[in-house]
Amino acid sequence: MGRRVVITGLGVVSPNGVGIPEFLHSIQYGISGIRFMPQYEKLKFNCQVAGMPHFEWDQLKKYVSEITFHGLKGNAIGYGIRAALDAWTDAGNFISNDQTFWETGCVFGSSVADVEVVRNVINRVDSGEARKLGSRVVEQLMNSSVTAYISGRLGLGNKIIANSAACATGTQAILMGYEYIKHGLAGRMVVGSCEHVDPYIFGAFDSMRILSRKFNHLPEQASRPMSQSACGFVPGSGAGALILEDLDFAMERKATIYAEITGGANNSGGQRRGGSMTAPGSPGIIRCISEALASSGTDPQSIDLISGHLTATAADKMEIQNWGLALGRNGRNFPLINSLKSMIGHCLSAAGSIEAIAVVLQIMHQFVHPNINLEDPNPEILAEISMDCIPTTMIKKEINTVAKANFGFGDVNTCLIFSKYK
């Protein structure tokens, strides 16, 4: 049976809101965080819009020591530190400078180290100035940079793991933290993910011709999941962090419980039967969702809401079909479904954690956030499910159980089941 795992803290750096209050307001009212990027026009990218958080770098001085702040350059690291520390204090914890929390660990993921930091290294080395790089570069080049900063600031003494599973990174980090607590290996876990899509990563995606390119002058309309005019995704940046706790541990310290994670699954389709490096295969997705439901003992009929991966590509239709097959539900009987990406774009590794925070907020405040930019729903999707299942304005409704999934390059899938704490 194992232990019960609850969520007690949230922290977010999202293109449409830095900090939970601003983010909650934005997702309730359908406020987009996608903006035009003049630099991308100069760089001749096809897609010239992005989900970029309004992140005030200097505010990090409140989060790390002056010495750490001096020389900190990695954007994704900065987002991750802020989200994780906000989640920690949101959960009612204090930051102590001399305590090691042996029962508390961290799983925090990202896709790539900050390429702008890498670029500085390349430029210095190539011009014969390697000696001028200094002591602070390696710690920001490591794949484990963000976990090293977070765990050092908070004094975490359990497992410290930097995971990476492309666009499934965030949900995978949450699942890993959940499993450690569930199996009694940790009492509390700081979990989440971060991503900064700089011009180099953006350019590489742009070259794949999978980004939205027809709405450069209407940035807020550029991310259009499930619509007929969906023409690719909009890359986004940010971070999300959650504090997961063993229920007993949370009760003992009288923590406020936001929601419960009741199960989840993480698999790969093996890049067979429709799955490939860049596309998820249906058998893997259906199996992942089914395993998540089974692990939580959830009846598919009781799912109130699906927080989809739904990036605004041709894969949206297939995703809806797969949810329908996995849940055995379609037409009007399909659950409500939404895509946060309509407001913030696709934050790659950060997507899963930011979207999971949106799920927890919808459970806490009992609402379903709108899908924006859905004036022209894809008729092939409406052949599967009723338009009533795809809200375009906020719905106030009793939400008890939510399924959240993300699918990543390499044909990796993660699905989590969140429930109202009872």
Next chain:
Amino acid sequence: MDRQAILNELKLVLEPYTEDKEMLRGINDGTDLVKDLKINSANLVDIIIDAETKYNVEIDLDSAEKMITVGSCIDVIMAKMDR
């Protein structure tokens, strides 16, 4: 530049690397960077790189190893500036 001028400039170089601002204000030749100012020894290379820019000198690795106290830092910097 005399020793006092170099010391005053050195305070600015060391500033981002120590939290003990009071100790920094009162540094003298005998102040040890790691023991007294509690500077992380990994940051000594950053201080040397910053000092090179500040005083427009190049500090070789052998000289850098001598920079343990404020006094030895000033000695090394003065020797390099004389060149």
